[in-house]
Amino acid sequence: MEFNVSSASLLKGILDVSKAIPAKTALPILENFLFVLRGETLEITASDQELTLRTCVPVQEGGEDGSMAVPARQITDLLKSLPDQPITIKTTSDGSFECLWVNGNSSLPYFPAADYPEIKGAGDDAIKAAFPAQVLCEGISSTVYATSDDEIRPAMNGIFFDMDLDSTTLVASDSHKLICYTTDKASVEQKCSFILHKKAASVLKGLLDRSEAMVQINFDSSTVVFTMDETMMVCRLIVGKFPDYRRVIPQNNSNILHIDRLQLLNTAKRVAVCANKASNHIKFDLSEGQLELSAQDLGFALAAYEKIECDYNGESLSIGFKSSFLIDILSNMSCGNLVIKFADARRAALIVPAEEEEESGRICGILMPIMVS
Numbered sequence: 001m002e003f004n005v006s007s008a009s010l011l012k013g014i015l016d017v018s019k020a021i022p023a024k025t026a027l028p029i030l031e032n033f034l035f036v037l038r039g040e041t042l043e044i045t046a047s048d049q050e051l052t053l054r055t056c057v058p059v060q061e062g063g064e065d066g067s068m069a070v071p072a073r074q075i076t077d078l079l080k081s082l083p084d085q086p087i088t089i090k091t092t093s094d095g096s097f098e099c100l101w102v103n104g105n106s107s108l109p110y111f112p113a114a115d116y117p118e119i120k121g122a123g124d125d126a127i128k129a130a131f132p133a134q135v136l137c138e139g140i141s142s143t144v145y146a147t148s149d150d151e152i153r154p155a156m157n158g159i160f161f162d163m164d165l166d167s168t169t170l171v172a173s174d175s176h177k178l179i180c181y182t183t184d185k186a187s188v189e190q191k192c193s194f195i196l197h198k199k200a201a202s203v204l205k206g207l208l209d210r211s212e213a214m215v216q217i218n219f220d221s222s223t224v225v226f227t228m229d230e231t232m233m234v235c236r237l238i239v240g241k242f243p244d245y246r247r248v249i250p251q252n253n254s255n256i257l258h259i260d261r262l263q264l265l266n267t268a269k270r271v272a273v274c275a276n277k278a279s280n281h282i283k284f285d286l287s288e289g290q291l292e293l294s295a296q297d298l299g300f301a302l303a304a305y306e307k308i309e310c311d312y313n314g315e316s317l318s319i320g321f322k323s324s325f326l327i328d329i330l331s332n333m334s335c336g337n338l339v340i341k342f343a344d345a346r347r348a349a350l351i352v353p354a355e356e357e358e359e360s361g362r363i364c365g366i367l368m369p370i371m372v373s
Contacts, residue, residue: 001037001066002090003059007101010057010087011079013044014072016231017053019203020046021072029115032069036113039065045119046072051200052119052234053207063090067113068097074108075099121225121234126218129163129188133215133228137208139170140201142181142363145328147198148174155240158195162245163188171245172198177325178245178366179332194219195238207231249366250350253341255314257286258354261338264291265330267306271295272323274304282323283372286342287316295323319345320372329365345369 014033022030025048034045037059045054068091078099088100097110131139140159148156160171168186172179196204204226208215216227219237226233272282275295285292289312294305319342330338335353342349351365 001068001097002063002088003037003042004061004086004088005042005057005059006084007079007082007087008084010042011076011082013042013055013057014046014076014079016055016207017044017046018072018076019206020048020051020053022048027117029069029111029117031072032111032116033072033075034067034069034113034116036067037063037065045116047117047119049117050197050236051203053203053231054119054234055231057230060086066091068110069113069116070097070110071108078106078108119234120223122218122220122223126220126225127189127192129168129186129192129217129219131168131186131215131217133208133211133213135183135185136215137205137211139181139183140205140208142332143170143172143179144198144201144205145332146172146174146177146179146365147201150174153240154238155195155242158197158238159201160193160195160242160245162193164191171242173243173245176322176368177329178248179329179363180245180249180365181363183362193242194224195240195242196224197235197238200233200235204233207233248348249364250341250343250348253343253347253350255286255317255342255344256312257291257314257338257340257342258311259291259308259338259340261330261333261335263308264338265327267293267308268323268327268330271304271306272327274302275323279370280323281320281370281372282326283318283320285316285318286312286314288312314342317342317345318372319349320370321349321367322370325367329367333363333365345371 030048036043040059042057042059085102091097096107099106143159150156162169167182167184170181211228213228218225222237224237271293272295275282276297282295291308291310292305296303329351337354339354340349340351348366348368
C-alpha cells in the first residue's frame with residue numbers, strides 16, 4: 001500500500017473524523033484510524049462503536065489498493081507539526097508504515113484492518129430524508145443546549161426529529177425548558193421521527209458548520225446515517241418515546257410582553273450576579289409599560305434589581321424563573337425582539353420572536369416558572 005497526498009488534506013481528513021476516537025475503550029483497535037485506499041481515494045474511518053465518522057481524501061499516484069489501522073494520536077501529532085507539503089505513505093514488510101516528506105521520514109506501526117469492527121449502516125427498510133446543511137446546523141444549535149442528562153428517561157437526552165411532509169420540528173427538553181425549531185426546508189418521504197443523542201448532534205453540528213451541501217439522512221429503528229460532501233456519520237439512535245411536546249405548548253397565555261432580546265439578556269445577566277448560587281432564582285415584576293427584574297441571596301446579603309421600559313399588555317404579574325435557564329434561551333435565540341406570553345405565576349411562559357422578525361415562528365421556547373417570595 002503506497003500513496004502520495006497533501007499533508008494538509010490528510011490532516012483535515014483525520015481531524016474531521018477524530019471526534020469519534022474514544023478517550024477510553026476496552027477495544028484498543030478503536031484507538032486507530034482505519035485507512036482504506038481505493039484507486040486515488042483514501043477513505044478514513046474513526047469509531048467508538050456508538051458513533052462512526054468516515055471521510056474521503058484525494059490522493060495522487062495511489063498504488064495497489066489496501067487497508068490498515070493507523071495509531072490516531074501519533075499520526076495526528078505528526079501531521080500537525082508538518083508544514084503543508086506532499087508526503088508519501090507506504091507500508092513495509094515488518095508491520096510498520098513510513099511517512100516520507102521533503103527532508104525527513106518517520107516509521108509508525110500499523111495494525112490489520114481485519115481487526116477493525118464492521119460498521120453497519122441503516123437497514124434495507126431505512127427511511128430517507130434531506131436537509132440543507134445550514135438549516136440542520138441552525139436547528140441543532142437552537143435546541144441541543146436544552147437536552148437533559150436524565151438516566152431514568154434517556155429519550156430526553158437527545159433531539160427529537162419530528163418529520164412530516166410539509167414541515168419538520170426539532171425538539172429538546174430537560175423538563176424545565178423546552179425548545180422547538182420548525183422548518184419547511186427539509187424533505188422526507190413519509191411522516192416519521194427519531195431521537196438523536198446530544199453528543200452525536202454536537203459532532204454533526206461541527207461537521208455542518210461550514211458546509212453548504214444537502215445532507216442526506218437514512219435511518220431505521222436503531223441507526224441513522226448522515227451523508228454530506230465527502231463525509232458520513234453513522235450513529236445509534238436513542239430508543240424510546242419522546243413526550244408529546246405539543247400538549248405542553250401554551251395556547252392561551254394572554255399577558256404579553258414585547259421586549260428587545262439583548263436588553264433583557266444583559267439585564268438578566270447583571271441581576272443574576274446577586275441570585276442565590278444554589279437556586280439561581282430571578283424574579284419578574286410586570287406592570288403596564290415596565291418590567292422589573294430582581295434577585296437576592298439573603299445568606300450573603302446580596303440583592304439586585306433593574307427596571308426596563310417595555311411594551312407590556314396584561315395584568316400586573318410577579319413570576320420567578322431560574323436565571324440560568326432564561327439566559328440559555330435568550331442567548332441561543334438570534335432575533336432582535338421577543339414576545340413573551342404569560343398566563344399566571346404558576347404556568348409556563350412562551351418565548352417566541354416578535355411577529356415582525358423575518359424568521360418569526362421558526363423557534364419557540366417554553367420556560368417553567370419557580371415560586372419566589
